[in-house]
Each structure stands twice: as structure tokens, then as C-alpha cells.
Amino acid sequence: MTNSTMTNSTMTDDRRTDRTENPQSKAWQTVRKGPSRHWVGDGFPVASVLSPQPGRDGVDPFLLMDHAGPAEFAPAERPRGVDSHPHRGFETVTVVFQGELEHRDSAGNSGSIAAGDVQWMTAGSGVLHEEKHSAEFTRQGGVLEMVQLWVNLPARDKMTSPRYQELLADDIPTVPLGDGAGQIRLIAGAFGEVQGAATTVTPVTLWDVRLAAGGRASLPSPEGHSAAVYVRQGELRLAADSTVAAGELAIFERSGSQVDLEALADSEFLFLGGEPLDEPIAAHGPFVMNTRQEIVQAIDDLRAGRFGTLG
Numbered sequence: 138m139t140n141s142t143m144t145n146s147t148m149t150d151d152r153r154t155d156r157t158e159n160p161q162s163k164a165w166q167t168v169r170k171g172p173s174r175h176w177v178g179d180g181f182p183v184a185s186v187l188s189p190q191p192g193r194d195g196v197d198p199f200l201l202m203d204h205a206g207p208a209e210f211a212p213a214e215r216p217r218g219v220d221s222h223p224h225r226g227f228e229t230v231t232v233v234f235q236g237e238l239e240h241r242d243s244a245g246n247s248g249s250i251a252a253g254d255v256q257w258m259t260a261g262s263g264v265l266h267e268e269k270h271s272a273e274f275t276r277q278g279g280v281l282e283m284v285q286l287w288v289n290l291p292a293r294d295k296m297t298s299p300r301y302q303e304l305l306a307d308d309i310p311t312v313p314l315g316d317g318a319g320q321i322r323l324i325a326g327a328f329g330e331v332q333g334a335a336t337t338v339t340p341v342t343l344w345d346v347r348l349a350a351g352g353r354a355s356l357p358s359p360e361g362h363s364a365a366v367y368v369r370q371g372e373l374r375l376a377a378d379s380t381v382a383a384g385e386l387a388i389f390e391r392s393g394s395q396v397d398l399e400a401l402a403d404s405e406f407l408f409l410g411g412e413p414l415d416e417p418i419a420a421h422g423p424f425v426m427n428t429r430q431e432i433v434q435a436i437d438d439l440r441a442g443r444f445g446t447l448g
């Protein structure tokens with residue numbers, strides 16, 4: 138959400154294996170436990186599950202994943218959140234699970250998103266962005282939970298014009314899964330004949346999955362694509378002796394064409410991946426470009442007021 142997420146890099150790679158059971162099945166490579174939470178602005182206690190750090194094995198084209206909450210907020214007068222901050226070179230995707238947020242940006246977009254809704258913002262050449270608890274949520278208080286992801290843009294599209302997709306819960310297709318044991322909400326990426334809600338620049342998959350205890354699923358993931366699972370609630374089994382618990386991210390090998398898993402408890406998780414960009418990353422706080430020179434240019438452009446204004 139802001140550059141403060143860059144300061145926390147204490148994720149641990151605590152298990153590694155390359156075992157697999159079905160030859161079509163992607164073997165899991167790493168299971169990472171998220172770090173302890175830190176505050177982003179005064180509104181979002183987040184665990185940074187992924188960070189845009191060169192040299193780490195990631196989930197290309199995903200750069201960052203922050204999981205905020207679930208956290209209870211008392212009724213208040215002044216909305217908490219993150220004041221004006223820039224972004225350039227990627228997209229920010231905000232998925233709300235509980236509570237309500239309001240956001241606006243210097244491209245003139247604004248709106249509020251509540252449980253089930255998604256904001257997919259293409260920062261491209263640059264916006265100023267503000268993210269706050271909604272006025273209503275602030276007044277009433279309650280539980281807030283959301284995930285924010287940063288999706289990288291390919292070099293040719295990093296300076297594209299900013300745009301914005303508001304994907305309300307009713308706009309996001311849901312497909313049943315695992316013999317009635319669950320469902321997938323297709324935020325981005327097709328499942329069979331059903332298209333995901335978001336328009337993406339490169340092939341990106343982002344699914345919000347629920348699977349009841351004992352349910353099994355084989356999630357398609359094309360050969361060569363990145364794939365990862367982040368468990369928000371419950372616990373999944375990936376192979377005979379490997380599990381992913383709440384707060385953990387499992388990253389899979391690119392080879393294979395599906396991800397097989399089983400819910401050991403009623404589980405809610407995000408399935409993410411896509412076609413890797415495999416391009417150099419130069420990351421500096423809210424700017425993610427390909428070269429250091431482009432970072433210097435971004436800082437210069439921000440200082441010169443070329444990111445516009447947020448009135």
C-alpha cells in the first residue's frame with residue numbers, strides 16, 4: 138500500500154521439497170509464513186506476505202501481497218487510512234473481505250468497496266492515491282479485513298495511462314468446485330468457459346476460493362505459469378506430508394498444468410498466478426520499474442508535480 142511495506146522482510150522459507158504425486162500436478166516449492174504485522178498508515182495492520190525484492194523467488198507477475206486484519210476498530214470520528222501517496226509501473230488490486238474502504242486517485246477515480254468487492258487500479262505512468270476506512274465504517278466501527286496485491290506491468294506498458302476497474306461482488310462470477318464442497322470467485326482469469334471479472338494487461342489469475350473440510354480441488358494453471366496459494370482461514374494439504382496453514386503462502390513450480398489440494402478444515406484462500414514477465418525489477422517504495430534510471434525519473438517526476446493533484 139505504501140513504501141512502509143518495504144521495511145519488513147523477515148519471511149522465512151521453512152520447508153522445501155520438490156515432491157509431487159500426479160505428473161500433471163505442480164509441485165510446491167516453498168511455503169512461507171507471513172511476518173508479524175506492521176501498520177500501513179493508521180488504518181491497516183498488515184502482514185506483508187510478498188514484497189518486491191530482487192532475488193527472491195516470487196509469484197511473477199505479482200510483486201506484493203499485504204493481508205490487513207481481520208482487526209476490530211472502535212467507532213471513531215476521523216477516517217483512518219493512508220494519506221496521498223504515489224504509484225508507478227504496476228497495478229494495485231484491493232480485495233475486501235470485511236468492512237468498507239473509500240479510495241480516490243489523481244486520475245479522478247473514487248469509490249467505496251465493501252465485503253466481496255475489488256478495486257483494480259492500473260497506476261501505469263503514475264497516480265496519487267488515498268485509501269481510507271469509509272465514513273460509514275468509521276462511524277459504526279467493526280471488523281476490517283482486506284488483501285492488497287501489486288501486479289507488475291510489462292516494460293512496454295509501465296507508462297500506460299492510469300485507469301481503474303471497480304469490480305463489485307455481483308460482477309464477479311462464481312463457479313462451484315469440488316463436488317459441491319466449495320466455490321471459486323473469479324476476480325481475474327478464466328475457469329473453463331467462465332471469464333474472470335477483471336481486464337488484465339497480461340494473463341493473470343486471481344481467485345477467491347472456499348473449500349469445506351474434506352473437499353478436494355484441482356485448479357488449472359497453464360504450463361509455465363506461476364502459481365501460489367495464500368490461506369486466509371483453515372488449512373490445506375498439498376501432498377501427503379505437506380500442509381499450508383492460515384497466514385502461509387505456498388509457491389508452486391512453473392512446470393505442470395494444475396494445482397491439487399485438499400481442505401483439512403473449512404478453508405478460505407486466494408489462488409494467484411499468471412504468465413511470468415521475467416523482466417528485471419527496480420523497486421523503490423511505491424515505484425516498480427525495470428531500471429534504476431527509471432526510478433530516478435519517477436522520483437523526479439513526483440517532485441515536479443507530474444503525478445497530478447489529489448484535491
Ligand code: MN
Binds near residue numbers: 222
Ligand atoms: Mn495505494
